Amino acid sequence: MPFKQENIRNIKESAVQMIAGDWALVTAGTRDSFNTMTVSWGGLGELWGRDAAFIFIRPQRYTFGFLEENDRFTLSFFGGAQRDALLLCGSRSGRDTDKAAEAGLTPVSDGDVTYFAEAALVLKCRKMAKYDLTPDGFLDGAVADNYNGTDYHRMYVAEIEETLVRE
Ligand SMILES: Cc1cc2nc3c(=O)[nH]c(=O)nc-3n(C[C@H](O)[C@H](O)[C@H](O)COP(=O)(O)O)c2cc1C
Numbered sequence: 001m002p003f004k005q006e007n008i009r010n011i012k013e014s015a016v017q018m019i020a021g022d023w024a025l026v027t028a029g030t031r032d033s034f035n036t037m038t039v040s041w042g043g044l045g046e047l048w049g050r051d052a053a054f055i056f057i058r059p060q061r062y063t064f065g066f067l068e069e070n071d072r073f074t075l076s077f078f079g080g081a082q083r084d085a086l087l088l089c090g091s092r093s094g095r096d097t098d099k100a101a102e103a104g105l106t107p108v109s110d111g112d113v114t115y116f117a118e119a120a121l122v123l124k125c126r127k128m129a130k131y132d133l134t135p136d137g138f139l140d141g142a143v144a145d146n147y148n149g150t151d152y153h154r155m156y157v158a159e160i161e162e163t164l165v166r167e
Contacts, residue, residue, distance in 0.1 A: 002117070002166055002167050003122065003164035003165065003166055003167065004164070004165055004167050005162065005163065005164060005165075006163045006164070006165045007163065008044070008051050008123070008160050008163040009051070011121065011163065011165075013079075015043065015044040015045070018044070018077050018079075018121075019039070019040060019041070019042050019043065019044070020040050020041070021080070022077060022078065022079055022080045023038050023039065023040045023078075023083075023086045023090070024038070024039055024040075024042075024075045024076060024077050024078075025037065025038060025039075025074075025075070025076040025078075025086065025089055025105075025115075025116065025119075026038075026039050026055055026057070026063060026067070026073055026074070026075060027063075027073060027074045027076060027107075027113070027114050027115055027116070028063060028066035028067045028069075028070045028072070028073040028074075028113075028114075029066045029069075029070055029114060030109065030112060030113075030114060031107055031109030031114050033066075034066060034107065034114040035062050035063045035065075035066045035094035035099075036063065036076075036089055036094070036099060036100060036105075036114075036116075037057075037061055037062070037063040037089055037090060037094070038086045038087070038089045038090030039055055039056075039057075039075075039090075041055075041056045041153075042054050042055040042056060044123075044160070047128075047157055048128065050128070050159040050160070051159065051160040052128070052157055052158060052159055052160060053075055053123055053125050053157075053158045053160055054155060054156070054157055054158075055073075055075070055155070055156050055158070056133070056153035056154070056155050057153060057154050057156065058151045058152075058153055058154075059151065059152075059154060060151060061093075062093050062094045062095045063094065064154070067127075067154075067156060070112065070113075071112070071126055071127055072112055072113050072124065072125060072126050072127070072158075072161075073113065073125050073127070073156075073158065074113050074114065074115040074122055074123065074124055074125065075122070075123040075125060076115045076116045076119035076121075076122050077119060077120055077121040077122070077123075078118065078119055078120055079120040079121070081118075081120070082103075082105070082118055084103070085103035085104060085105055085118075086103075088102060088103045089103055089105075100116070105117075105118055106118060110124070115164075119164075119166060120165070120166050121163070121164070121165055121166070122163070122164040123160050123162070123163055123164075124160070124161050124162040124163075124164070125158035125159065125160055125161065126158055126159045126161050127156055127157075127158050128157050128158055128159050129156075129157040130154055130155065130156050130157070131154070131155045131157075132152060132153075132154050132155075133152040133153045133154070133155065134152060135147070135152070
């Protein structure tokens with residue numbers, strides 16, 4: 001396996017650039033049954049004394065069901081590479097196509113999680129909590145423009161259990 005363990009706190013890249021700029025793949029499920037999708041909204045930090053990842057997933061995503069059914073998920077980061085693959089995984093649904101195969105990504109099976117051999121950095125995450133965003137919480141009225149009234153994100157707060165860096 002061409003990945004080595006690292007401490008997330010030793011990762012020097014900007015978390016904003018990693019997620020918002022370079023994008024990531026959220027993947028849930030085992031090698032036999034998984035789905036992946038691109039995300040650019042989210043965060044990395046700390047909550048409840050744990051290093052944590054925060055992702056925001058709309059309920060209509062096929063990946064949503066995999067996130068609900070599995071305790072763990074991964075975040076695969078590509079450092080700005082694989083842009084076409086990430087665009088494909090962010091525009092096609094796993095309901096209709098084998099996105100990983102179409103995108104030329106190689107799934108790696110690792111216990112109860114799946115990630116991609118082409119990733120530069122992988123975070124193995126365990127769900128700690130989930131919260132549905134509701135419009136009564138929006139303080140900036142423009143935030144509501146991101147929604148059609150039914151598709152509010154579910155936020156997952158997850159402990160970063162392992163950080164893998166491609167060697
Ligand atoms: C750059 C980019 C970022 C995205 N970020 C998110 C996100 O943070 N949350 C979300 O629910 N959807 C996001 N999407 C949309 C999903 O990736 C997209 O709907 C995908 O096709 C869902 O696939 P699925 O149905 O196989 O789960 C993003 C798409 C792109 C292209």
